[in-house]
Amino acid sequence: MSTILEVSHLSKRFGGLVAVNDVSFSLRPGEVVGILGPNGAGKTTLYNLLTGFIPADQGSVTFLGQSIVGMAPHRIVRLGMSRTFQLCRPFVGMTVIENVKVGGLAQPAPPQGREAHARELIEQVGLGGKEDMPVEQMSYGDQRRLEIARALATAPKLLLLDEPFAGLGSGEIAELSALIRRIHQETGLTVLLIEHKLREFMKLVERVIALDFGELIADDTPDRIVTHPRVIDAYIGTDAPDVEVA
Amino acid sequence: MVEILIQGAVSSAIYAMLAVGFTLIFGVARILNLAHGSFYALGAYGTYVLTTLGLPLVPAALVSIAFVALFGVVMERVLVRPMRRKSLLAVLMITLAVALAIEQVLFLTFGSEYRNVPSMVTAKYELFGVGIAGQRLFTVISAIVLIGALWLFIQHTRLGSAILAISQDPDAAQYMGIPSDRIFALVMAMSAALAAAAGILAGPFLTVQPTMWLLPIIKAFAIVVVGGLGSIPGSILAALMLGYAETIVAYTISSGWTEIISVLATLLMLIFRPAGMFGKRAAF
Amino acid sequence: MFTHRIDLAGAAVFVAVMALLPMLLDNSYLTGVLTVAIIYAIWAVSWDFMSGLTGRENFGHALFIGAGAYTAGFMNTVWGISGWWAIPSAMVVASLFALVVGFPTLRLKGPYFALAMLSASAIMERLMLIFWEYTGGEEGINGIEPLIFSQLGFYYFALAVLVVCTAVLVLLARSNWGLILRAIRGDEATCQAAGLNVTWYKIASLVISAAIAGAGGAMYAQYQLQVSPQVFTVVLSITVITMVYVGGMSSIWGPVGGAILLVMLTELLRDFGEWRLLIYSVTLILILFYLPQGLVAPTWNRLKARLGGSA
Numbered sequence: 001m002s003t004i005l006e007v008s009h010l011s012k013r014f015g016g017l018v019a020v021n022d023v024s025f026s027l028r029p030g031e032v033v034g035i036l037g038p039n040g041a042g043k044t045t046l047y048n049l050l051t052g053f054i055p056a057d058q059g060s061v062t063f064l065g066q067s068i069v070g071m072a073p074h075r076i077v078r079l080g081m082s083r084t085f086q087l088c089r090p091f092v093g094m095t096v097i098e099n100v101k102v103g104g105l106a107q108p109a110p111p112q113g114r115e116a117h118a119r120e121l122i123e124q125v126g127l128g129g130k131e132d133m134p135v136e137q138m139s140y141g142d143q144r145r146l147e148i149a150r151a152l153a154t155a156p157k158l159l160l161l162d163e164p165f166a167g168l169g170s171g172e173i174a175e176l177s178a179l180i181r182r183i184h185q186e187t188g189l190t191v192l193l194i195e196h197k198l199r200e201f202m203k204l205v206e207r208v209i210a211l212d213f214g215e216l217i218a219d220d221t222p223d224r225i226v227t228h229p230r231v232i233d234a235y236i237g238t239d240a241p242d243v244e245v246a
Numbered sequence: 247m248v249e250i251l252i253q254g255a256v257s258s259a260i261y262a263m264l265a266v267g268f269t270l271i272f273g274v275a276r277i278l279n280l281a282h283g284s285f286y287a288l289g290a291y292g293t294y295v296l297t298t299l300g301l302p303l304v305p306a307a308l309v310s311i312a313f314v315a316l317f318g319v320v321m322e323r324v325l326v327r328p329m330r331r332k333s334l335l336a337v338l339m340i341t342l343a344v345a346l347a348i349e350q351v352l353f354l355t356f357g358s359e360y361r362n363v364p365s366m367v368t369a370k371y372e373l374f375g376v377g378i379a380g381q382r383l384f385t386v387i388s389a390i391v392l393i394g395a396l397w398l399f400i401q402h403t404r405l406g407s408a409i410l411a412i413s414q415d416p417d418a419a420q421y422m423g424i425p426s427d428r429i430f431a432l433v434m435a436m437s438a439a440l441a442a443a444a445g446i447l448a449g450p451f452l453t454v455q456p457t458m459w460l461l462p463i464i465k466a467f468a469i470v471v472v473g474g475l476g477s478i479p480g481s482i483l484a485a486l487m488l489g490y491a492e493t494i495v496a497y498t499i500s501s502g503w504t505e506i507i508s509v510l511a512t513l514l515m516l517i518f519r520p521a522g523m524f525g526k527r528a529a530f
Numbered sequence: 531m532f533t534h535r536i537d538l539a540g541a542a543v544f545v546a547v548m549a550l551l552p553m554l555l556d557n558s559y560l561t562g563v564l565t566v567a568i569i570y571a572i573w574a575v576s577w578d579f580m581s582g583l584t585g586r587e588n589f590g591h592a593l594f595i596g597a598g599a600y601t602a603g604f605m606n607t608v609w610g611i612s613g614w615w616a617i618p619s620a621m622v623v624a625s626l627f628a629l630v631v632g633f634p635t636l637r638l639k640g641p642y643f644a645l646a647m648l649s650a651s652a653i654m655e656r657l658m659l660i661f662w663e664y665t666g667g668e669e670g671i672n673g674i675e676p677l678i679f680s681q682l683g684f685y686y687f688a689l690a691v692l693v694v695c696t697a698v699l700v701l702l703a704r705s706n707w708g709l710i711l712r713a714i715r716g717d718e719a720t721c722q723a724a725g726l727n728v729t730w731y732k733i734a735s736l737v738i739s740a741a742i743a744g745a746g747g748a749m750y751a752q753y754q755l756q757v758s759p760q761v762f763t764v765v766l767s768i769t770v771i772t773m774v775y776v777g778g779m780s781s782i783w784g785p786v787g788g789a790i791l792l793v794m795l796t797e798l799l800r801d802f803g804e805w806r807l808l809i810y811s812v813t814l815i816l817i818l819f820y821l822p823q824g825l826v827a828p829t830w831n832r833l834k835a836r837l838g839g840s841a
Contacts, residue, residue, distance in 0.1 A: 101706075102710060103724045
């Protein structure tokens, strides 16, 4: 199929505030697309709309040919769209491997068994050896990796990452970035990525969607997007961005 | 018909006083105080004790209210605050345990027979051709005055603005230097005082016995669900609705069915509009 | 991690002791006390399965207990049906109550579930009093025929039910189902993001919890040979919760110990009769402050660590 996700005229308002305003874009299978925008631009709201956590006021979202507007979040996940959260929220009171196993429970058991599959994912994200660690004891960087392992356990076809680099040091960012790239190469997963850390961001993505005040202001390759006047305006205008530009 | 109008007002008045206090402490401090009904009970019992000891009614009532307000503040500081760090449910648990403990203390002290709280107003009046006990009329007037005073306080004083600020955004309020802990104590005192006053006013015509704390809590819960958790206007409106619905049912069908009203109202609201009429979104 | 074999050994010892106790004591009164303790244990274990694991605390467990007890009472006295049908019927009725209360409230964030359960049980208590022509009011339903005529026989029946229920619930808790319930406690939103229908699991575990509590309620009716509105009281709900706290929340089996300890405490405090409930509520407050992890399960775990050398 040519597009894995089609978003058309998606809108959401909270009382008087328009969080997402008539946004339309599409994703092709296997793409790595980034979402750019200052704080408050509506990026996380967009994720919440796509994943069914909040209902849209207007517009349509078609995933793998199916309209998913109004579908319950857990059903959307089962179709193959998974997300991570900006603030890591692991299952407290449980160990790493338990966290990852829960991620896979909504899917049919993989041929090697759920336990083995969970261990594989834990290895894949670089947490090998920490399977039995209680999540409360983990460093923030490790919690991020766990979050990704948990999302991968749902066998997604489209992965929505929400600021995965937030709160990480530059070394950890490089490692996580390499991990994302590796997973993408190994599985052909389609990835949508929100991030402020522009240096790594621009290296990962093939295409960038820019949002400002809930509106889509540009949709282009990384090189060309920084030349868009509206993007420059949003970032280098009167409002100082909290990004590190390449 | 006129009887229903008047009786409904009386029920609504009591319910409004209970619900407003309940929703106030929740809106401001996120405390669901299951011991709220105990304040109601303690107000009634306190007045009973003091009048039996010889104190005139009005001072007895005032002392009682003050005592209950103080008790509420102490309870919040000593028992509830440590639980707030754990979870909302820990708060529910401890207030429930306190409510039960108070019930037992009352039971052990006074036994389970009904006690008598004297009426503030003993005269009987006539309103639109229907006889009404002065006490009941007094109840309605007191409720209007007290709740009105509370509303004015919140809307027009600095302290009131602080309360509103905390209920809207506790963190922001703290950054602005508003002393939340002291405000919580103040709100708790007001909430407890309202409940105690309700108990004193209702005492003469409703039963005073140790388990009298439970039903008010259930009604208060039903009211705040319908009105919206954290909304004072919502609570008042819902209290009116519940008070009149119950009175109409009591007069037309039988008094037994009144309990079912609050259950049905709660259930239906939770299914169709969990946020209530004026509350913030409660849905997942 | 738990050391499977030590746990099984411990359980076996416990069951053996409980089985021998009545014969050793040879005291009809004490056997009765033990029977009641076992029924309380059934209630406590069922509460822990839902509320202990998911963290969504149920303040009205008495709703299910009372539903089961009155079902058994009605079936026997009003409809003259044999007592053996009472338990399955009680389970069905209690499950229906669970659906009615659970469905609207468990999908919401916040205290609605806890308060709705509290309200529902209290309202049922009132209704039993209000409609006294049908329910016998304060006196309730009397003259229920005993299920098993021998006191000892009924004791072993109850013990068997407790063992089976606890085993089933422990197995469920250790299975993927239990993982999901614990994940719900951890973070509901993340659970949704994992593709799990969180509401369904909460409701399902409530229904299971209710069914078992209802069965216990029916058994209680068949033991007491009467049912009164006491089975719907808040006091009963709080007593059960206290037992779970003492036993160790979310351990499932710990509450068995909690129930037995508290019933024993009640017996020792027999002379203080009227003070019992006050002592219970103060105990609960103290536990919430100083022993939120409980007594029985943590003690056993520490014992295991010493014995087995593994945590």
